[in-house]
Amino acid sequence: MRNIPYIESMEDWQSGFSFHIPVKVRFSETDMFGHVNNVSPFIYFEEARIEFMKSTGLFDDKNSSTGMPIVADLQCDYHKQIYFDDNLKVYVKVDHIGKTSLDIHYMALNQNGEICLTGRGRMVYIDKESGKPVPLSESIKEKLLTT
Amino acid sequence: MRNIPYIESMEDWQSGFSFHIPVKVRFSETDMFGHVNNVSPFIYFEEARIEFMKSTGLFDDKNSSTGMPIVADLQCDYHKQIYFDDNLKVYVKVDHIGKTSLDIHYMALNQNGEICLTGRGRMVYIDKESGKPVPLSESIKEKLLTT
Amino acid sequence: MRNIPYIESMEDWQSGFSFHIPVKVRFSETDMFGHVNNVSPFIYFEEARIEFMKSTGLFDDKNSSTGMPIVADLQCDYHKQIYFDDNLKVYVKVDHIGKTSLDIHYMALNQNGEICLTGRGRMVYIDKESGKPVPLSESIKEKLLTT
Amino acid sequence: MRNIPYIESMEDWQSGFSFHIPVKVRFSETDMFGHVNNVSPFIYFEEARIEFMKSTGLFDDKNSSTGMPIVADLQCDYHKQIYFDDNLKVYVKVDHIGKTSLDIHYMALNQNGEICLTGRGRMVYIDKESGKPVPLSESIKEKLLTT
Numbered sequence: 001m002r003n004i005p006y007i008e009s010m011e012d013w014q015s016g017f018s019f020h021i022p023v024k025v026r027f028s029e030t031d032m033f034g035h036v037n038n039v040s041p042f043i044y045f046e047e048a049r050i051e052f053m054k055s056t057g058l059f060d061d062k063n064s065s066t067g068m069p070i071v072a073d074l075q076c077d078y079h080k081q082i083y084f085d086d087n088l089k090v091y092v093k094v095d096h097i098g099k100t101s102l103d104i105h106y107m108a109l110n111q112n113g114e115i116c117l118t119g120r121g122r123m124v125y126i127d128k129e130s131g132k133p134v135p136l137s138e139s140i141k142e143k144l145l146t147t
Numbered sequence: 148m149r150n151i152p153y154i155e156s157m158e159d160w161q162s163g164f165s166f167h168i169p170v171k172v173r174f175s176e177t178d179m180f181g182h183v184n185n186v187s188p189f190i191y192f193e194e195a196r197i198e199f200m201k202s203t204g205l206f207d208d209k210n211s212s213t214g215m216p217i218v219a220d221l222q223c224d225y226h227k228q229i230y231f232d233d234n235l236k237v238y239v240k241v242d243h244i245g246k247t248s249l250d251i252h253y254m255a256l257n258q259n260g261e262i263c264l265t266g267r268g269r270m271v272y273i274d275k276e277s278g279k280p281v282p283l284s285e286s287i288k289e290k291l292l293t294t
Numbered sequence: 295m296r297n298i299p300y301i302e303s304m305e306d307w308q309s310g311f312s313f314h315i316p317v318k319v320r321f322s323e324t325d326m327f328g329h330v331n332n333v334s335p336f337i338y339f340e341e342a343r344i345e346f347m348k349s350t351g352l353f354d355d356k357n358s359s360t361g362m363p364i365v366a367d368l369q370c371d372y373h374k375q376i377y378f379d380d381n382l383k384v385y386v387k388v389d390h391i392g393k394t395s396l397d398i399h400y401m402a403l404n405q406n407g408e409i410c411l412t413g414r415g416r417m418v419y420i421d422k423e424s425g426k427p428v429p430l431s432e433s434i435k436e437k438l439l440t441t
Numbered sequence: 442m443r444n445i446p447y448i449e450s451m452e453d454w455q456s457g458f459s460f461h462i463p464v465k466v467r468f469s470e471t472d473m474f475g476h477v478n479n480v481s482p483f484i485y486f487e488e489a490r491i492e493f494m495k496s497t498g499l500f501d502d503k504n505s506s507t508g509m510p511i512v513a514d515l516q517c518d519y520h521k522q523i524y525f526d527d528n529l530k531v532y533v534k535v536d537h538i539g540k541t542s543l544d545i546h547y548m549a550l551n552q553n554g555e556i557c558l559t560g561r562g563r564m565v566y567i568d569k570e571s572g573k574p575v576p577l578s579e580s581i582k583e584k585l586l587t588t
Contacts, residue, residue, distance in 0.1 A: 002513075005446075027344050028184050028337050037175050038487065038512045042480045043322050050321050071479045072443075075516030149366075152299075174491050175484050185365045186336045190469055193332065197468050218332045219296075222369030322478050331469050 004077055006095075006105065006120045014115075017091035017107055021051050025086045036082040041117050042074060045106045048090040052104075056143040067125040067134040072101065074121035080114055087111045094144045100125055100133035102144065151224055153242075153252065153267045161262075164238035164254055168198050172233045183229040188264050189221060192253045195237040199251075203290045214272040214281040219248065221268035227261055234258045241291045247272055247280035249291065298371055300389075300399065300414045308409075311385035311401055315345050319380045330376040335411045336368060339400045342384040346398075350437045361419040361428040366395065368415035374408055381405045388438045394419055394427035396438065445518055447536075447546065447561045455556075458532035458548055462492050466527045477523040482558050483515060486547045489531040493545075497584045508566040508575040513542065515562035521555055528552045535585045541566055541574035543585065 007013045029040040053069075082088065089109045096103040101124040108117035127134050154160045176187040200216075229235065236256045243250040248271040255264035274281050301307045323334040347363075376382065383403045390397040395418040402411035421428050448454045470481040494510075523529065530550045537544040542565040549558035568575050 026337065026341060028178070028186055028340060030178060031175070038515060039175055039480060039483045042483055043320065046322060046479065047320055071519055073516065073518040074479060075514065077514040078512055173484065173488060175487060185340065185368060186333060189333045189336055190467065193469060194467060218372055220369065220371040221332060222367065224367040225365055322472070322480055324472060325469070333469055 002077075004118060006075075007118065013105070014107065016095075017093050017105075019048075019052050019055065019093065020089045020091040021048050023047065023088040023090050023108070025082060025084055025088065027084055030084045034083065036084070036086075038076075038078065040082075041076045041078070041108065041119065044088065044090045044108060044117075045074070045076070045092070045119055045121070048092040048106060049104060052092045058140060058143055067127045069123040069125050072122040072124045074119070076106075076117055076119040078117060080110065080116045082108075082110065082116050086116075088116065090117075095120065097136065097141055097144060099135055102136070149224075151265060153222075154265065160252070161254065163242075164240050164252075166195075166199050166202065166240065167236045167238040168195050170194065170235040170237050170255070172229060172231055172235065174231055177231045181230065183231070183233075185225065187229075188223045188225070188255065188266065191235065191237045191255060191264075192221070192223070192239070192266055192268070195239040195253060196251060199239045205287060205290055214274045216270040216272050219269040219271045221266070223253075223264055223266040225264060227257065227263040229255075229257065229263050233263075235263065237264075242267065244283065244288055244291060246282055249283070296371075298412060300369075301412065307399070308401065310389075311387050311399075313342075313346050313349065313387065314383045314385040315342050317341065317382040317384050317402070319376060319378055319382065321378055324378045328377065330378070330380075332372065334376075335370045335372070335402065335413065338382065338384045338402060338411075339368070339370070339386070339413055339415070342386040342400060343398060346386045352434060352437055361421045363417040363419050366416040366418045368413070370400075370411055370413040372411060374404065374410045376402075376404065376410050380410075382410065384411075389414065391430065391435055391438060393429055396430070443518075445559060447516075448559065454546070455548065457536075458534050458546075460489075460493050460496065460534065461530045461532040462489050464488065464529040464531050464549070466523060466525055466529065468525055471525045475524065477525070477527075479519065481523075482517045482519070482549065482560065485529065485531045485549060485558075486515070486517070486533070486560055486562070489533040489547060490545060493533045499581060499584055508568045510564040510566050513563040513565045515560070517547075517558055517560040519558060521551065521557040523549075523551065523557050527557075529557065531558075536561065538577065538582055538585060540576055543577070 023044045025036055025040070029036050031037045087110070091107040093105050094102055095105040101122050103120060103122050106117065106119040107115060110116050125134050125136055126132060170191045172183055172187070176183050178184045234257070238254040240252050241249055242252040248269050250267060250269050253264070253266040254262060257263050272281050272283055273279060317338045319330055319334070323330050325331045381404070385401040385403070387399050388396055389399040395416050397414060397416050400411065400413040401409060404410050419428050419430055420426060464485045466477055466481070470477050472478045528551070532548040534546050535543055536546040542563050544561060544563050547558065547560040548556060551557050566575050566577055567573060
C-alpha cells in the first residue's frame with residue numbers, strides 16, 4: 001500500500017475504528033467504465049460522519065452555544081475499485097481534537113474486508129452569526145472521545 | 148414518434164416553447180452503458196423551471212401572500228439517447244393554469260435539433276403554514292402567461 | 295388522495311405489491327427547504343427496479359437473445375414530503391406486459407406506513423444492434439409474472 | 442488564508458492557472474442550510490479536469506499504448522461558502538509530472554473573484570490488463586505541459 005500522509009502505521013490506524021455504517025453502492029453511481037465514480041466516496045463519508053455525530057448527540061444540537069461545525073477540507077485515497085452492488089462498511093473516527101476543530105478519519109472496506117478507501121477531513125466549529133471559529137466545549141470533546 | 152398523453156400535435160406543442168437554457172451533460176451523469184442515466188433529465192427540467200420562474204420574478208418571491216409552489220407530479224419521455232458532452236437546449240413553458248396549480252411542460256433538444264426528452268409536471272401553490280392549496284393570484288397568473 | 299391516471303382503485307393497486315427494498319434518505323438529497331428534492335424518488339425507483347430485475351434473474355442476462363430493456367418513460371406523484379433520515383420502503387411490481395414492453399409500478403411508504411410516492415414507467419426491450427423493439431420471450435414473461 | 446500543504450505561495454500558485462471552465466451551481470446541489478454541499482466541488486473538479494484533458498487531446502485517446510489514467514487521490518479545501526446561482530470559474534493545471542503519474546491542481550473563483558475552493562489530486566496511468574502503473578510517454582508529457 002502506498003504512503004498516505006495521514007496514516008503512520010496502517011495497522012494501528014485501522015484498529016482505531018469501531019463505528020461504521022453499511023453503504024450499498026447505487027447503480028446511478030457507476031460511470032461508463034462500470035466503476036463507482038470518484039465523487040461518491042465523499043457522499044459515503046458524509047453519511048458515515050452524520051450517523052457518527054448523531055450517535056454522539058452532537059448532530060442537530062439546537063441549544064449548542066458552541067457554534068455549528070463546517071467542513072474545512074476533505075480528502076480521499078482510492079485503494080481499490082468499487083463496483084455496483086458492492087456492500088461497503090464505512091468507518092469513521094475522531095483522530096484529533098484541537099481548540100476549535102477536529103480531524104475525522106474515514107475507511108471503507110468491501111465485502112471481502114479489503115480497504116477500498118481511506119480519507120480524512122477537518123471540521124471547524126464556527127459562530128453562526130460571525131462565521132468565526134469558536135472553541136469546542138469540554139462537553140462536546142467528551143462526547144466525541146467516548147463514542 | 149410514439150403517442151404521448153400530454154401532447155396532441157407535436158408540431159403545435161413544440162412551437163409553443165421559447166424560453167430555454169443550455170445544459171451541458173456532465174461526465175458523472177453517464178452510466179456504465181455510456182448513456183446519460185434516467186434520473187438526470189429531471190435535474191435538467193428543474194434547472195430550466197427555476198430559471199424560468201426567476202425570469203418571471205416568481206422565484207424567491209418572499210412577500211408572496213399566495214403561498215409557495217411545490218411539485219405535485221413529474222414525468223419524462225425518453226425519445227433519444229443522450230451522451231456525455233452533448234449540448235442540450237432545455238425548453239420550458241406554462242401549458243395550463245388552474246385555480247391553485249399550473250402545468251409546466253418541458254422539451255430537450257440535442258445539438259442536432261433532435262428531440263431527446265419531453266416532459267411535464269404540475270406545481271401546486273400551498274400555504275406554508277397549513278400545507279393546503281391556495282388560489283393563484285391574478286398577478287402571478289399574468290406574470291406566468293406573459294413570460 | 296388525488297386522482298392518479300395509472301391507479302384505478304388505490305386499495306387494489308396497493309395490495310398488488312410485495313417486492314420492496316429499504317431506502318435510507320441521504321443528507322445530500324435534502325434541499326434548502328429541508329425536504330428531499332424532487333429528483334431522488336427516481337433514484338429510489340431505479341434501485342428498486344434493479345433489485346427486482348435481479349430477483350427475477352433478468353438483470354445482467356448476458357445470453358439473452360431478446361434484447362436489452364431501456365426506459366421509455368417515467369413518472370412520479372409526490373403525496374407526502376420526505377425528510378432526511380426517513381426510512382422508506384420502496385415497492386415495485388409489473389403492472390402490465392405487452393408484446394415488446396412492460397409497465398412497472400412503484401410505491402414508497404415512510405416509517406409510519408404512509409404513502410409518500412407513487413409512480414410508473416415503461417421499459418421497452420430493444421435489439422442492441424438495431425435499436426428496434428424486440429418481442430419479449432415467453433421465458434422472460436414467465437419470470438416477470440412469477441416473482 | 443490558512444495553511445494549505447500543497448500551496449507554498451498562494452500568489453505564485455494562483456498565477457500558474459490559465460485553463461478554466463464556467464460552472465453554474467445547480468439548485469439540487471444546495472443542502473438544507475442553503476449552501477452548496479461538500480460533495481459538489483469534486484464534481485466541478487472532475488468536469489474541469491475532463492475538459493482540460495480533452496483540450497490536450499489526451500481524453501478518449503483510444504490508441505494509447507500508455508494505459509489509462511485513474512484517480513489515486515483527491516482533496517479539496519473549502520475557503521468560502523458557495524451559494525445557489527453562483528457562477529464559478531473552475532481552473533485546472535498540471536502541477537507536477539512524475540514517472541507514472543501526474544499531480545493536478547484546482548481552484549474555483551466566484552463571480553467576485555474570490556477563491557472559494559482549492560484542491561489537488563494525483564492521476565496514475567495504469568495498464569488496462571494488468572492494472573499496474575505504466576510510464577507516461579514523452580508525447581503525453583509534452584501535451585500536458587504545453588496546454
